[in-house]
Amino acid sequence: MRGALIGCGFFAQNHLNAWREMRADGVELAAVCDVDGAKARAAANEFSVSKSYDSAAEMLAAEKLDFVDIVTQMHAHEALVALAAEHGVSTIVQKPLAPDWSSCLRIVERAERAGVRLAVHENFRFQTPMLAVADLIQSGAIGRITWARIAFRTSFDVYRTQPYFHREERLAILDVGIHVLDLARALFGEVAHVSCETQTRNAANRGEDTATMLLRHVSDAVSVVECSYESLIADDPFPQTLIAAEGETGSILLDSDYRLTLAQGPRGALCTTQSVAAPPERAWTVEPWRVVQESVLSTQRAILGAWREGREPATSGRDNLKTFALVEAAYAAAREGRRIEPARF
Numbered sequence: 001m002r003g004a005l006i007g008c009g010f011f012a013q014n015h016l017n018a019w020r021e022m023r024a025d026g027v028e029l030a031a032v033c034d035v036d037g038a039k040a041r042a043a044a045n046e047f048s049v050s051k052s053y054d055s056a057a058e059m060l061a062a063e064k065l066d067f068v069d070i071v072t073q074m075h076a077h078e079a080l081v082a083l084a085a086e087h088g089v090s091t092i093v094q095k096p097l098a099p100d101w102s103s104c105l106r107i108v109e110r111a112e113r114a115g116v117r118l119a120v121h122e123n124f125r126f127q128t129p130m131l132a133v134a135d136l137i138q139s140g141a142i143g144r145i146t147w148a149r150i151a152f153r154t155s156f157d158v159y160r161t162q163p164y165f166h167r168e169e170r171l172a173i174l175d176v177g178i179h180v181l182d183l184a185r186a187l188f189g190e191v192a193h194v195s196c197e198t199q200t201r202n203a204a205n206r207g208e209d210t211a212t213m214l215l216r217h218v219s220d221a222v223s224v225v226e227c228s229y230e231s232l233i234a235d236d237p238f239p240q241t242l243i244a245a246e247g248e249t250g251s252i253l254l255d256s257d258y259r260l261t262l263a264q265g266p267r268g269a270l271c272t273t274q275s276v277a278a279p280p281e282r283a284w285t286v287e288p289w290r291v292v293q294e295s296v297l298s299t300q301r302a303i304l305g306a307w308r309e310g311r312e313p314a315t316s317g318r319d320n321l322k323t324f325a326l327v328e329a330a331y332a333a334a335r336e337g338r339r340i341e342p343a344r345f
Contacts, residue, residue, distance in 0.1 A: 007072035118317035142247030171207030
């Protein structure tokens, strides 16, 4: 498959490394593009990509592509997906799909009208420790899930590489909360309603930097979903997400350093099994980012693998609307002080 990448900024370096590794999978990154032509040329040189462009329109007109990977800020996504759709090119879009619900709907419907495939690079569910938790749940190791907690809490300076965060009106939920909400869907099933409390603890921020969400799942399970960029905690696990899940016959605990504890058995006679669900090391991954970096490769492989087999990927544009509906429900719940049902479509 022959592809191109649009947007050569901070996080795109992980995509570029992953695409380079996927040459062994029969994938060729034929071109890169950035409105800053110097960034595009630098990326092309570093990753041995033959062509670089400063215009996505020019690139799509000139190159014969099977897919394009859009790794720009969310405000540019709608126009770029429309441009790719005009050329009949399958598209991967970095999360969040768009800044708001109506834009997300337009993007998905535009791709569907054009008959092009659309997937969202929603990568937390493809992290090695999350896949391990999902495997345990799906195996029935702790029976039906009844209660869970997913927590992404840190004081790591995310603003240093993404200073525009300070100006965002909607921050934590839309940036990292969308990841943990997507995990809640993937692990515990669809959601009936959402409650939410938000806080802005850093005076430099316009939007919320902390959110505590309560989800009632269709299965009747309840999950607490938390995200914060302002948690001054010892042994900060950044960028790890921690999980506790309780079922009818046991529990699963994913703690820092990827420690995984499975408890099974009757009340008073639990048997515990401990393991480590650490992501594999790769030549281009570094701590503390390894768990996120490695998941980029897993996400790209999952999307292209599905397309090659003629099926929809787990994080298709249409599926991602269900995750974005939870984002909108959380904001509405915080604003209105009541539980909100996510949009159905």
